[in-house]
Amino acid sequence: MGALSHIRVLDLTRVLAGPWCAQTLADFGADVIKIERPEVGDDTRHWGPPYLKTPEGADTREAAYYLAANRNKRSVTVDIASPEGQRIVRELAAQSDVVLENYKVGQLKKYGLDYESLKAVKPDLVYCSVTGFGQTGPYAQRAGYDFIVQGIGGFMSITGERDGQPGGGPQKAGVAIADLMTGMYSTIAVLTALTHRDRTGEGQYIDMALLDVQVAMLANMNSNYLASGQPPLRWGNAHPNIVPYQTFQTSDGWIIVAVGNDGQFRKFVEAGGQPELADDERFATNPARVRNRDVLVPILADMVRLQGKQQWIGALEAAGVPCGPINDLGEVFENEQVVARGLRVDLPHPSGGTVKLVRNPINMTGTPPEALSHPPLLGEHTEHVLRDVLGYDAARIEALRGKSVI
Secondary structure (H helix, E strand, C coil), rough: CCCCCEEEEEEECCCHHHHHHHHHHHHHECCCCEEEEECCCHHHCCCCCCEECCCCCCEEEEHHHHHHHCCCEEECCCCCCCCHHHHHHHHHCCCCCEEEEEECCCHHHHHCCCCHCCCCCCCCCEEEEEECCCCCCCCCCCCCCCHHHHHCCCCCHCCCCCCCCCCCCCCCCCCCHHHHHHHHHHHHHHHHHHHHHHHHHCCCEEEHHHHHHHHHHHHHHHHHHHHHHHCCCCCCCCCCCCCEEEEEEECCCCCEEECCHHHHHHHHHHCCCCCHHHHHCCCCCHHHHHHHHHHHHHHHHHHHHCHHHHHHHHHHHHHCEEEEHHHHHHHHHHCCEEECCCCCEEEEECCCCCEEEEEECCCCCCCCCCCCCCCCCCCHHHHHHHHHCCCCHHHHHHHHHCCCCC
């Protein structure tokens, strides 16, 4: 029994932001029924390679992208463009606490699956819409793509190497950060609305937008701009006010060195065999190092290249200089701390193999999240849900299948 095992979520979302929210709820025990298009399913099922492999090494039809955001759910295939399919979704909504959807603004109204229509069959329903730009405003009808939202929302203006430096220019994040954060904010919104419903009996509508989330998550950068009127600049991996506080390339990889004071700087250059740099008036204090960063950093870069990543990490940790490696994902999942925390989970899969996933990072003593079931095959639970939740008999289910409704 998970903390949310009394909650049923009807998941009409696809790709990442909505599914991420639904998966988080499912990790805590919510019964998530994922509605997918017959024969096609969630777009991300086809976003490969890589794909999950069978024990014999052959590719399955399950793309790794899809697997990342859909564990602990039940998959039901329904053609919502058909009247019978719309009726199935309405009946499921009447048996659900939450509906999640990420269709274009207004698109579900023509199917009778918008909030007002479903509220009529379930007055206390919590209904969460996830779009690129929200339900209102001049951009409301635009399709929302994470990459574009990172640009419009200011994230890329502060991410990337400084202009004029090698590789300078704006960069997106390495993952779809606007999608993922919107999924997390949506989870908070849904849980808040459920708490309100439990106290008052009232459901409500939630309007989540990738752009809103992208702007909000810039946090102190927003405050810096609003206080000063000066847009922040890109600094790449460097710090605008502390030197050296950045990445360096060693002889066999990259490390981060985060020197926070003059004493740490001295220990850093002593470890590199150049203690005289700490006595040079151009570099002896942090203000001097900031003023002379263009002279100092190339000297430090040459110094760091003379030793390997592990040599540097060992020496700097022993000296008390804050540092860390820049690991690729192979190194991440071999890292002793990651292993000790049990972040990787393996679940049996109907292919006969095992699906390797990353657990929910929340740790709780009483009601922890759990990875209990594999990301479902397309339509894996259609008959089960129609029979057990809606009471359909075998003949009715077979008739729906014959009409390609399911």
